[in-house]
Amino acid sequence: MSFEFHNLRSGTATASSDDQFAQAVLDGLSREPKRLPSWLIFDDRGSEIFTEITQLAGYHPAQCEIEIFQTHKQSITNMLAKEAFRVIELGAGDGGKTQILLEYFIQSQLTFDYVPIDISEGAIKNLVAFLELRFLQSTMSVTGLAADYFDGLRVIKEQPHLRNIVLFLGSTIGNMELPAAELFVRQLRESLNDGDYLMIGFDLMKHPKTLYAAYNDSTGVFERFNLHLLDVLNRKLGANFVKNQYVQQGHYNPRTHAVERHIYSTREQVVFIEALGKEFAFRAWEPMQTEHSYKYTPSEIEGLAEKSGYRIVKHLFDTQAYFVDSIWEVKK
């Protein structure tokens, strides 16, 4: 069995992803109010701190998904057992939770390929190395792709036909607003074949105090994670943010149905971003939104699947019904 890593973000692709990064920052800081997309934070260090978040006992999206995989690994295995298959994971990060399933597939003697895709090169490199150590003699082959979701999927389309199951876990879909989520699952359907599966992890609406607690830990991991964005902007774009002049906080906004995180400038100040050749002024306590994590209702999830060309196979809930991994089948 082979264990490979490919970086699709090297060479000319690096230039285009750097341009995309710079453009997103320029657009976001030019808006009133300022708002940056959450994917900007995931450099190698950002991915490492996110792994710490997933290990927090109070961060229910990760803990619930672990419980769901432990409880339902047999039924997921039964669904896939008929033929060789490919597990594609979009935004795999450290692939920690997924390994519950991978290990069970291996124990069940299923032959399959695992293709984790992530824009974080460090996360994918580490994941492939870790899987090679842990599962060298097994029925699983691994091809890790440091790539944007759809660049990775384009490469897979050129590979021999296998039934695919695409995993999009950790409530990453919540980082998109509803119209963007719909566009995303429609585009995904175009990249897949009739009969392929998609399993998406959705965080469900629940008591706002539970949501607040999940995104504001007392140990300061979220604080480190969110303010790390300023380090990323300083390093990648030559910005001069002074990190200790900013604070951050997350809260549930009932108007947008999302946990929104903001970084606040504690004073009036001007930041220069060398790569953009531009200054950006911040008022004292001006907020800059850096995360949007939409909280779904079960009926919104069903509506999203049905209007985007999928058949719902099943919903896998945790015992508290805080989270659902929803399995859909591509219908063409």
Ligand SMILES: C[S@@+](CC[C@H](N)C(=O)[O-])C[C@H]1O[C@@H](n2cnc3c(N)ncnc32)[C@H](O)[C@@H]1O
């Ligand atoms: C919220 S984290 C979830 C990580 C992991 N799936 C989990 O459940 O713990 C989102 C992940 O998606 C990756 N990501 C974000 N935008 C991406 C894109 N356009 N293409 C590929 N990966 C992306 C990030 O680097 C990060 O690892």
